[in-house]
Amino acid sequence: MTARWAAFAAAAAACLALYWPGLVTWFSMDDFAWLGLRLSIFNGHDFFSALFSPKAQGTVRPISERLYFLGLEWLFGLDPLPFRIVAFSTQILNLWLLIRLAERVTGSVAAGFAAALLWLANSALGQAMSWSSAYNQLLWPAFMLGGLHCRWTYLESGERRALLREWLLFVLGFGVLELQVVYPMLAGALTVLYRKERWRSVIPMFVAAAVYAAMNRGMAKPQANPMYLLHWDASIFQTFAHYVHMSMGVWRPGGEAAVEPWQNWLQLAAAIPAAAALALGLWKRDRWVLFGIAWFVAALLPVLPLRDHVSDYYLTVPVAGLALAIGAVAARNPLLAALPAAMYLASSGYAARIVVNYNSDRAEGGRILVEGVKQASARNPGKIILLTAVGSDLYWTVMNDEVFRLIPGIEVYLAPGAEDNIQKNPELGDPARHVLAAPVALATLKQDRAVVYSAAGPKLLNVTAIWKEMAVRRWETALAPVVDVAQPLLAAQIGAGWHTIEGTFRWSTGSAKVRLGGKPGAREIHVSAFRPIDGDHRANVELELWVKGRRIGAWPATRGESLKISAAVPTDLDVSVPLEVEVRVNPPLIEFGAGGRELGLVFGTIGLR
Amino acid sequence: MQNRTLIALVALALSTSACKKKQPVEYVQEGTSQLTGVVNVADPRAAVQMLRGFHELESNAWRWTASKFAVALRPPKDTSGGVKVYAEIVVADAVVDKVGLPTVTVTMDGRALPPLKIVKTGPQRVEWDVPVELLKGDVVTAEFSVDKFLAAGQVEQRELGLIVSVAGLQSSKAAAPAAK
Numbered sequence: 117m118t119a120r121w122a123a124f125a126a127a128a129a130a131c132l133a134l135y136w137p138g139l140v141t142w143f144s145m146d147d148f149a150w151l152g153l154r155l156s157i158f159n160g161h162d163f164f165s166a167l168f169s170p171k172a173q174g175t176v177r178p179i180s181e182r183l184y185f186l187g188l189e190w191l192f193g194l195d196p197l198p199f200r201i202v203a204f205s206t207q208i209l210n211l212w213l214l215i216r217l218a219e220r221v222t223g224s225v226a227a228g229f230a231a232a233l234l235w236l237a238n239s240a241l242g243q244a245m246s247w248s249s250a251y252n253q254l255l256w257p258a259f260m261l262g263g264l265h266c267r268w269t270y271l272e273s274g275e276r277r278a279l280l281r282e283w284l285l286f287v288l289g290f291g292v293l294e295l296q297v298v299y300p301m302l303a304g305a306l307t308v309l310y311r312k313e314r315w316r317s318v319i320p321m322f323v324a325a326a327v328y329a330a331m332n333r334g335m336a337k338p339q340a341n342p343m344y345l346l347h348w349d350a351s352i353f354q355t356f357a358h359y360v361h362m363s364m365g366v367w368r369p370g371g372e373a374a375v376e377p378w379q380n381w382l383q384l385a386a387a388i389p390a391a392a393a394l395a396l397g398l399w400k401r402d403r404w405v406l407f408g409i410a411w412f413v414a415a416l417l418p419v420l421p422l423r424d425h426v427s428d429y430y431l432t433v434p435v436a437g438l439a440l441a442i443g444a445v446a447a448r449n450p451l452l453a454a455l456p457a458a459m460y461l462a463s464s465g466y467a468a469r470i471v472v473n474y475n476s477d478r479a480e481g482g483r484i485l486v487e488g489v490k491q492a493s494a495r496n497p498g499k500i501i502l503l504t505a506v507g508s509d510l511y512w513t514v515m516n517d518e519v520f521r522l523i524p525g526i527e528v529y530l531a532p533g534a535e536d537n538i539q540k541n542p543e544l545g546d547p548a549r550h551v552l553a554a555p556v557a558l559a560t561l562k563q564d565r566a567v568v569y570s571a572a573g574p575k576l577l578n579v580t581a582i583w584k585e586m587a588v589r590r591w592e593t594a595l596a597p598v599v600d601v602a603q604p605l606l607a608a609q610i611g612a613g614w615h616t617i618e619g620t621f622r623w624s625t626g627s628a629k630v631r632l633g634g635k636p637g638a639r640e641i642h643v644s645a646f647r648p649i650d651g652d653h654r655a656n657v658e659l660e661l662w663v664k665g666r667r668i669g670a671w672p673a674t675r676g677e678s679l680k681i682s683a684a685v686p687t688d689l690d691v692s693v694p695l696e697v698e699v700r701v702n703p704p705l706i707e708f709g710a711g712g713r714e715l716g717l718v719f720g721t722i723g724l725r
Numbered sequence: 726m727q728n729r730t731l732i733a734l735v736a737l738a739l740s741t742s743a744c745k746k747k748q749p750v751e752y753v754q755e756g757t758s759q760l761t762g763v764v765n766v767a768d769p770r771a772a773v774q775m776l777r778g779f780h781e782l783e784s785n786a787w788r789w790t791a792s793k794f795a796v797a798l799r800p801p802k803d804t805s806g807g808v809k810v811y812a813e814i815v816v817a818d819a820v821v822d823k824v825g826l827p828t829v830t831v832t833m834d835g836r837a838l839p840p841l842k843i844v845k846t847g848p849q850r851v852e853w854d855v856p857v858e859l860l861k862g863d864v865v866t867a868e869f870s871v872d873k874f875l876a877a878g879q880v881e882q883r884e885l886g887l888i889v890s891v892a893g894l895q896s897s898k899a900a901a902p903a904a905k
Contacts, residue, residue, distance in 0.1 A: 537779050572782070586760065
């Protein structure tokens with residue numbers, strides 16, 4: 117009893133000692149998308165949709181992502197500490213479950229303790245221990261280990277209620293991570309290795325996993341990101357080899373330059389005895405070693421077809437299996453294992469800490485930006501905040517995920533030109549969507565309705581005066597390539613045929629013109645419009661688009677529906693110079709009553725992209 | 726009485742320290758900054774003058790650039806002795822080993838100055854004489870470009886041209902003493 121608690125306390129202490137910066141790490145990247153989930157909820161249907169609608173890559177993780185972020189954000193707002201406390205508590209629970217499982221099956225607390233330390237020190241845990249969006253990688257093993265405890269109880273005692281508890285955890289586990297489909301393999305391995313005669317109890321789980329897998333694939337949208345394409349070919353073996361190599365905690369494909377030479381030597385020196393321990397276990401047909409290897413392989417199987425997305429993130433759970441296997445052999449041969457284990461702990465633990473420190477530092481930059489914008493907004497109430505000198509890292513880890521929508525009452529944009537120092541990353545997004553059009557930015561500055569802050573230093577620096585001086589010179593005569601026809605500051609680009617602005621839109625007449633600024637490289641003209649229902653009794657309405665006197669195309673406008681038109685720019689049209697665009701609505705509508713206006717459609721934006 | 730005084734003093738000290746702890750962290754710095762003729766890429770105040778083509782600050786001292794990068798500069802008031810546009814750069818072996826030594830060109834407000842062939846790797850200063858008629862406004866844009874560079878994806882995701890620490894304008898009068 118004492119040894120068990122001492123082992124657990126030591127493992128928990130090691131977890132805190134190694135990963136403590138992750139306990140106070142701020143949010144980054146996907147976190148902001150999840151934190152914004154609440155903003156899409158207005159009723160019960162929205163809440164259901166927020167919990168269960170498939171997100172990127174068809175994932176549905178209501179427990180580990182949706183509830184985790186919705187609940188904690190609702191309770192604590194933009195404070196990362198509760199998120200991190202929950203993550204650390206879950207990992208400490210995992211350590212307890214791991215130690216106890218090893219002890220229950222092998223009878224050795226030392227085997228459990230060794231497994232816990234080996235798993236903990238693996239650098240694959242670095243992401244999960246310092247990034248809230250990776251919480252699923254910590255919660256999933258809790259459900260797996262909990263299920264395996266139930267299964268072991270069933271295997272030992274035949275208690276049916278244990279099987280029911282296992283089923284409950286198994287089914288709930290699908291709400292944590294879709295990789296839960298591999299759980300039946302683990303339960304099956306434990307059963308076949310220790311109580312072969314009870315193998316039939318696992319079959320229904322395989323059926324349930326197959327049904328879930330089919331449903332999950334059915335829900336997944338066609339993959340647009342090539343990184344997540346599945347490759348069902350011989351590359352699976354190479355990917356597996358990569359993961360085996362990575363499981364020592366140091367080597368990463370393409371990341372060789374970031375590794376210290378001493379880490380490589382320690383990795384090699386530790387890998388040989390580790391491989392020997394596994395070989396010894398296999399040779400002796402050690403069931404626990406076989407189970408650990410089965411865990412490693414099974415947990416990796418679903419990600420092996422992802423040839424172009426080999427990530428240490430995916431190793432978080434599989435390496436626990438190797439830790440169980442090697443830990444048991446090490447516990448039986450402590451003197452032989454001490455030195456290689458120490459070398460592994462040093463090299464991989466160091467790499468883990470590097471990952472945590474990197475994530476922590478990067479997130480800190482985001483915290484400074486967000487807190488700085490809040491302070492800047494408080495000092496300049498009602499004014500637009502324009503950000504310049506936002507580095508690539510800062511943009512892609514903070515701004516790209518719409519962080520500022522989480523702060524009510526502020527309006528933040530990139531200053532025109534700020535996107536030119538941000539590295540392009542088309543698969544993640546386009547910084548241009550956060551840029552305030554130059555003519556608008558300049559007009560708001562002249563009217564003292566905006567301030568400009570530089571994000572280049574350790575604090576946000578007010579550079580309004582210097583930026584304005586340069587902007588006047590660069591953009592005084594510039595035209596915006598995208599025109600929001602309801603934006604009063606762009607009125608100079610609005611031509612004939614428009615009625616006055618009504619809130620966030622503007623009615624056209626039967627023919628209306630706008631002038632767009634040139635945009636080199638633009639390939640499409642896009643138009644957003646709407647045909648209201650009330651009072652519109654026209655039969656068939658058509659919207660024609662004309663550019664520089666050339667008809668680009670025509671589209672039907674249906675009552676009550678929005679139009680989002682994207683028309684290819686003719687190849688011989690020079691889009692680097694200003695263009696005149698005309699929208700024609702056939703037939704127009706004459707408003708009821710004396711002096712009724714001629715109405716075309718309601719328009720939003722017209723622009724090049 | 727003395728005890729009460731002591732207690733009051735301790736309470737005052739504690740409340741003072743408690744108040745100090747509640748001081749909000751300042752994330753914003755106000756103040757005035759002006760356009761300068763010299764851009765130190767590590768200076769946050771000058772960051773606004775780095776118009777395009779600059780990557781992240783490294784070692785708090787320098788930045789990799791893309792194959793083209795531009796700065797906005799304030800011309801010196803006294804241009805009578807001539808003005809030079811210059812950059813303190815490092816031509817990296819890692820780039821030259823793959824693509825060779827580059828030629829650097831500068832365009833000042835759209836007007837190209839004579840190309841400069843780089844003949845060695847390592848840290849160096851490159852400079853050009855600027856026709857004074859280009860320096861009549863309050864701001865001038867200097868766009869540097871190199872013909873040989875590492876394309877994005879060749880070694881890393883970023884396009885890599887030069888390593889730059891400073892770019893600026895210098896009147897020849899000011900430069901003369903330093904040359905001695």
